[in-house]
Amino acid sequence: MNLVFLFYFFVLGLGLGSFYNVVGLRVPVSTFLKNKRSICPNCFHSLSWYELIPVLSFLIQRGSCRHCDQSISRIYPFIELFTGFFFVYSFYIFGFRPELAVALTFVSLMSIVFVTDITYMLIPDRILFFFLPIFLFLRILVPLEPWWSAFLGASIGLLMLASVIVISRGGMGGGDMKLVGLFGLVLGVKGVLLAFFLACIYGTCFHGLQWIVNKQGRKKPIPFGPYLVMGALTAYFYGEMIITWYVRTFLTFTL
Ligand SMILES: [Zn+2]
Numbered sequence: 001m002n003l004v005f006l007f008y009f010f011v012l013g014l015g016l017g018s019f020y021n022v023v024g025l026r027v028p029v030s031t032f033l034k035n036k037r038s039i040c041p042n043c044f045h046s047l048s049w050y051e052l053i054p055v056l057s058f059l060i061q062r063g064s065c066r067h068c069d070q071s072i073s074r075i076y077p078f079i080e081l082f083t084g085f086f087f088v089y090s091f092y093i094f095g096f097r098p099e100l101a102v103a104l105t106f107v108s109l110m111s112i113v114f115v116t117d118i119t120y121m122l123i124p125d126r127i128l129f130f131f132l133p134i135f136l137f138l139r140i141l142v143p144l145e146p147w148w149s150a151f152l153g154a155s156i157g158l159l160m161l162a163s164v165i166v167i168s169r170g171g172m173g174g175g176d177m178k179l180v181g182l183f184g185l186v187l188g189v190k191g192v193l194l195a196f197f198l199a200c201i202y203g204t205c206f207h208g209l210q211w212i213v214n215k216q217g218r219k220k221p222i223p224f225g226p227y228l229v230m231g232a233l234t235a236y237f238y239g240e241m242i243i244t245w246y247v248r249t250f251l252t253f254t255l
Helices: 003-029 056-060 075-094 099-120 125-141 149-168 174-213 225-254
Strands: none
Touching: 003 075, 003 099, 003 125, 056 075, 075 099, 075 225, 099 125, 099 174, 099 225, 125 174, 149 174, 174 225
16 A cells, blocks of 8 residues: 555545535535635634644644634534545545545545534535535446445435434434435445444434433434434445344344
């Protein structure tokens, strides 16, 4: 594995992660094009290039604005590192095989969804419909095995979440539904089922923990997007392994 390429994908991920923060924070409030320059949301001071270096600026300024001392959300360096890490990991797994294009696009969508859902509790249609034709195109060029798994997976994802929305009476939103539809396109039938199953497990574990630790936070609604993101990434990178392990461990005994 070439270290230069690993480093390159890490830096690329950090830089794009910084951009995905901006996309995720601005698209839901429609200010994507109005403020071309980045500003401090508290004192509105325009930020210089040295205040916009991924992760480093946050560390050097000790997590606060240089002008007004307002603390900067930790989501910024988190998403930068998240994108950087998964870009490197995608390259580590796929090298320069065509699936790398799918992996990098998928990680990008995951970063943006993480930001919008944690910040605004929503997953904007504009983001989802931007990625839809890209994934369609990619899954035609880089098909799953069998090729129709992507399309069946997308339909299953949409139907599954639609039923959850009906049964839970709005416990999940239309954004979650369309997102899981996209998961199906990328992950296929088995992958989308596994992703949703894992998201529920992650959600239950983290929320259960929060329920025990923080008594005030119990009634607060939780964004489900970050759990869907974690479930999808686990299914994408480890799906085959998990399913093979599961079948070997549990199903061979009963057969
Ligand atoms: Zn400021």
